[in-house]
Amino acid sequence: MQLYYTPHSHFSRKVRILLEGLGVPVELVNSGDTANLDPARFGHSPLMRVPVLRDGDIWVFDSDVIAAHLVRTLDPSDRFAVLRHDITGLNARSVMNGVMTAEVELLLAARTGLETNGQRRFDKARQVIAAGLEWLEQHEGLFAGEPDYLCFHLVSMWEHLHRFGYFPPLALPQLTRHAERVGELPIVVATRAAS
Ligand SMILES: N[C@@H](CCC(=O)N[C@@H](CS)C(=O)NCC(=O)O)C(=O)O
Known part of the structure; x- marks a missing residue:
């Protein structure tokens, strides 16, 4: 699993804390300057933003969608209440x-x-x-x-x-x-x- 991110990105960080909490190892890929215009830097996301998650053949854009994907696939008990509805x-x-x-x-x-x-x-x-x-x-x-x-x-x-x-x-x-x-x-x- 790879996470395109930048070290300071706050949207990436909430996903990284969740990954730490779940004890799931991930390869971090630094996208560099987020003002860059090269989609390849962002895992070819057309949005050109971080974070982007690569999970095998699956590419996931947007921090909360990534968090939901992680929990659905790795933590059915949802111990950190990612899938809350209130x-x-x-x-x-x-x-x-x-x-x-x-x-x-x-x-x-x-x-x-x-x-x-x-x-x-x-x-x-x-x-x-x-x-x-x-x-x-x-x-x-x-x-x-x-x-x-x-x-x-x-x-x-x-x-x-x-x-x-x-x-x-x-x-x-x-x-x-x-x-x-x-x-x-x-x-x-x-x-x-x-x-
Ligand atoms: N809705 C997105 C927002 C992501 C976002 O805005 N990330 C910033 C870095 S913290 C970024 O890459 N911005 C580049 C840009 O807006 O061009 C998410 O939740 O992942």
């Missing part, structure tokens, strides 16, 4: 994906030479990040139990926002507590990029 949990997943996407938009715009300050489109992306985090703080109880896929998602988003300087000036005491607790898990530490 609407609040699924909304939290959508909010975190939306925050992470907004951050990617800002990051790749800046990396490819666009000015992001004073542009309404990018102001909205920053607002999505702040509003998304506030929504998650209001629903922090979702992260309070045994660490599950939603917690892996939280810590991946959280550490990435801090690392790249997109964390808004907000006090989020409960989320901070959960993200720090999850951040200490060996399976999370094992997937943290060195620099």
Whole structure:
């Protein structure tokens, strides 16, 4: 099994933490700069994004689809609640994906030479990040139990926002507590990029 990823990619990281949690070995293939225009770098995914999973002849695009595929094939008990159906949990997943996407938009715009300050489109992306985090703080109880896929998602988003300087000036005491607790898990530490 191969996972196309980058060491800092937060979408890849939630899958990598899940793989660690399941104890499933995977060959990591570094796609390099995600602004690249060569689909071969991304396992020929037409979306040219990471992560992409190759499982034998099967190619899987998108982090949550990869997570669902892994659990369906390797962990029928779904111990990390990847296949959950509750609407609040699924909304939290959508909010975190939306925050992470907004951050990617800002990051790749800046990396490819666009000015992001004073542009309404990018102001909205920053607002999505702040509003998304506030929504998650209001629903922090979702992260309070045994660490599950939603917690892996939280810590991946959280550490990435801090690392790249997109964390808004907000006090989020409960989320901070959960993200720090999850951040200490060996399976999370094992997937943290060195620099
Ligand atoms: N919905 C996708 C989003 C993946 C994504 O945006 N990945 C970023 C890296 S963290 C990327 O490769 N971006 C390249 C681009 O947007 O051109 C998923 O969940 O896997």
